[in-house]
Amino acid sequence: MTQISSLTHALSINPATAEQIGHYPYESATELDAALARASAGFATWRRTPLAQRAQALIALAQALRDNATSMARMITLEMGKPLTQARGEIEKCAQLCLWYAEHGPAMLAAEPTQVEGAKARIEYRPLGPILAVMPWNFPIWQVLRGAVPALIAGNTYVLKHAPNVMGSAYLLRDALRQAGFAEGVFEVINVTPDGVSSAIADPRIAAVTLTGSVRAGMAIGAQAGAALKKCVLELGGSDPFIVLNDADLDEAVKAAVLGRYQNTGQVCAAAKRLIIEQGVVEEFTRKFVELTRQLVVG
Structure with a gap:
C-alpha cells in the first residue's frame, strides 16, 4: 500500500480509531492562482448583487445546511471527534446564524446620515474584496460561517483555507453553498501548504486576512498581512x-x-x-x- 504523506496531502484521521478516512492532495501554485482568480471575478459580480438577493442566498444556505445536517455532522464527528449530538447542534447553530443575518444584515449595512463641519454626509459600508480565512478544526463549520456569513452578505467573497485534518468538512460546506445557489468564486476552498497561504496573503487579489488559531500562527499571519498592508483580524488562543x-x-x-x-x-x-x-x-x-x-x- 502506498503511504500517503502529510507533506503532500491534507490527512483526515479519525481521532477515536486512528483510521485515515480521507486524504486530499495539496494544490499547486497554478491551482491556487485559479482559485484566487475565481474569487476575484466572483467579487466583481457579487458586490453588485442586490442586498436583498444576498440575504435570500443566506436563507437558501440555512436550508441547505439543514438538508445536509446528517452527512455534515457525521463528517465533523469522524474528523474531529466531538459527539454526534454536538456536531448536529453545530450545523443547526450555523443555519440559525444564516437566518439571523438574512433578517438583520440589510439594516446593519444601511447608509447612515451624518454631518461633517455642518455639511450633510453619510457613512456607507462597502465590501473590501476577497477575504482569506485560515480556520481551525475544533468547530469545522461554525468557525468558518461565523466569519463568512457577515462578510458574504456585505458583498465580499470568501477564500477558505481550512485545517488539514477537516478538509472533508470544508468540501461538504462548499457543496452546501453551491446547493444554495452561490455562484462560483463567491466561496472558494483552497487546500494549500503554509507556503501557499503566504502566497495568497501576498497576492493583490486578496483584500484582507483573518485567522483563528494559535498565538504562533497569529504572529506569522499578522506579520505577513502587515507586510502586505492587508487588513487583518486574529482570534488567538488563551488559558482561561x-x-x-x-x-x-x-x-x-x-x-x-x-x-x-x-x-x-x-x-x-x-x-x-x-x-x-x-x-x-x-x-x-x-x-x-x-x-x-x-x-x-x-x-
Missing part, C-alpha cells in the same frame, strides 16, 4: 481560568466546570483550561468533579 471560592454552590460549580472542560471534547477557545479552587473547598470540589465525570464517561 475557572475560579471557585469557598462560598460557591459546589453542585452548580461542578456542573459548570465539567461542561467548561469537556464541551466539544474540550476543544473550545474559552474552555476551562485551569481550575483554581479555594483551599476550603478544593477536596469536596475535586471529589464531586471526579464523580460527575465518571458518570458522564461510564453512563
